[in-house]
Amino acid sequence: MIKVLRLGHRLGRDDRISTHVGLTARQWGADQIVFAGEKDENMLESQRDIIERWGGETEVRYAEEWRREIKEFDGLKIHLTMYGEKINENIEDLKQQFSDTEDLLIVVGAEKVPRWVYKNVDQNISVGNQPHSEIAALAVFMDRIQEGEIKEDFERAEIYVEPSEDRKLTEKIGSE
Amino acid sequence: MIKVLRLGHRLGRDDRISTHVGLTARQWGADQIVFAGEKDENMLESQRDIIERWGGETEVRYAEEWRREIKEFDGLKIHLTMYGEKINENIEDLKQQFSDTEDLLIVVGAEKVPRWVYKNVDQNISVGNQPHSEIAALAVFMDRIQEGEIKEDFERAEIYVEPSEDRKLTEKIGSE
Numbered sequence: 028m029i030k031v032l033r034l035g036h037r038l039g040r041d042d043r044i045s046t047h048v049g050l051t052a053r054q055w056g057a058d059q060i061v062f063a064g065e066k067d068e069n070m071l072e073s074q075r076d077i078i079e080r081w082g083g084e085t086e087v088r089y090a091e092e093w094r095r096e097i098k099e100f101d102g103l104k105i106h107l108t109m110y111g112e113k114i115n116e117n118i119e120d121l122k123q124q125f126s127d128t129e130d131l132l133i134v135v136g137a138e139k140v141p142r143w144v145y146k147n148v149d150q151n152i153s154v155g156n157q158p159h160s161e162i163a164a165l166a167v168f169m170d171r172i173q174e175g176e177i178k179e180d181f182e183r184a185e186i187y188v189e190p191s192e193d194r195k196l197t198e199k200i201g202s203e
Numbered sequence: 204m205i206k207v208l209r210l211g212h213r214l215g216r217d218d219r220i221s222t223h224v225g226l227t228a229r230q231w232g233a234d235q236i237v238f239a240g241e242k243d244e245n246m247l248e249s250q251r252d253i254i255e256r257w258g259g260e261t262e263v264r265y266a267e268e269w270r271r272e273i274k275e276f277d278g279l280k281i282h283l284t285m286y287g288e289k290i291n292e293n294i295e296d297l298k299q300q301f302s303d304t305e306d307l308l309i310v311v312g313a314e315k316v317p318r319w320v321y322k323n324v325d326q327n328i329s330v331g332n333q334p335h336s337e338i339a340a341l342a343v344f345m346d347r348i349q350e351g352e353i354k355e356d357f358e359r360a361e362i363y364v365e366p367s368e369d370r371k372l373t374e375k376i377g378s379e
Contacts, residue, residue, distance in 0.1 A: 040219075043216075043219065043220055044219055044220070044223070047220070047335065047336035047338060047339065048336075050333070050334060050335040050336060051335045051336045051338075051339040053333065053335070054331040054333045054335040054339070055331075077334055081333055081334060108371075109364055110364055110366070110367055110370070110371040110372060110373075111366060111367065111368075112366050112367070112368060113353075113366055114353070115351065115353060142370070145369045145370055145371075146369055150368075151367070151368065151369060153364070153366055154353070155230040155231075155353045155354070156355070156363070156364040156366060157226070157229065157230045157257055157354075157357065157364075158226060158253055158257060159223065159226040159227045159229070159230040160223035160224075160226060160227045160338050160342070162223060162227075162336050162338040162339050162342075163223065163227040163230070163338050163339065163341070163342035164342075165339070166336070166338075166339035166340075166342050166343050167342050167343055167346045170343045170346065170347075171346075171351070175291065175347070177289075177290070177291060177330070177331045178331070178333075179332070181333065187332070188285055188286055188329070188332040188333075190286070190287060190288050190289055190329055190332060191286055191287065191288070191327070192287075192288060192326075192327065193321045193322055193327060194286070194318070194321055195284075195286040196286060197286075
């Protein structure tokens with residue numbers, strides 16, 4: 028089971044970035060995506076709409092008490108931060124731990140992440156030590172820890188893509 | 204040489220997403236990042252500021268005539284789109300082509316990408332066929348085609364991160 032916790036969402040300023048975080052987590056197979064910070068029903072709803080059309084069981088919700096989401100999680104807890112230990116030096120060990128516990132919590136922040144987070148996860152991991160994007164860090168981390176397995180089957184999808192050499196092809200279920 | 208072309212930037216709406224695209228491209232070693240769509244000097248400047256502090260030679264610029272950036276590029280041209288052919292079925296071949304030409308153009312769009320793009324690149328590739336994030340697609344594609352090599356040394360950096368188990372550590376050059 029994979030859970031992604033997105034900290035520090037700010038209304039307005041972060042809506043698109045947080046939406047990309049959520050949809051990226053879904054594409055790489057997250058079962059639960061939890062948003063903390065300012066409560067933003069529109070942002071959550073727009074993700075739920077996409078999940079309804081494109082299928083799957085990903086749960087998207089808000090948590091005011093986000094510390095509890097970390098504390099009470101039973102499994103491997105990783106915080107992605109540019110200040111953390113290098114992914115390339117840790118990935119083999121992380122893959123082993125993930126395959127042992129099967130439950131993984133990935134925490135990504137917005138601007139400032141409290142020191143408490145650094146101390147209450149199992150490991151702080153950097154996907155590059157330069158300033159870039161929590162979306163990029165999350166995607167590459169999930170891609171690596173699952174060895175490039177990109178989720179393809181989403182149950183009860185109303186729409187899906189037919190991969191194509193040179194055009195946009197989608198199919199709607201039950202629409203012929 | 205790696206060049207990233209970001210199409211269809213919209214002022215205001217896309218500034219943070221485009222900034223994440225640019226910084227992600229830089230983290231994974233892009234030499235040139237070209238933005239098309241609406242011209243946005245603030246967005247370009249904020250990236251140049253980061254490059255000045257954090258180092259490296261990444262060139263960031265605007266192009267009004269973006270079709271020329273694709274047409275005149277001499278090397279492998281890949282458009283990342285959720286409608287394209289699956290990365291997992293093509294990555295070994297793409298790695299081979301990249302190692303042959305050494306020059307790679309990666310095109311990522313915002314909302315609607317003209318059909319012209321699909322027809323004028325060498326291949327349209329999907330990093331997952333679900334709606335998610337061009338930032339995630341770009342990061343994973345660059346990570347995979349370079350076999351997980353994350354760029355570490357940026358010349359003339361004023362600041363760098365000291366990877367740490369549990370805190371934020373940065374060093375400023377010449378500040379002791």
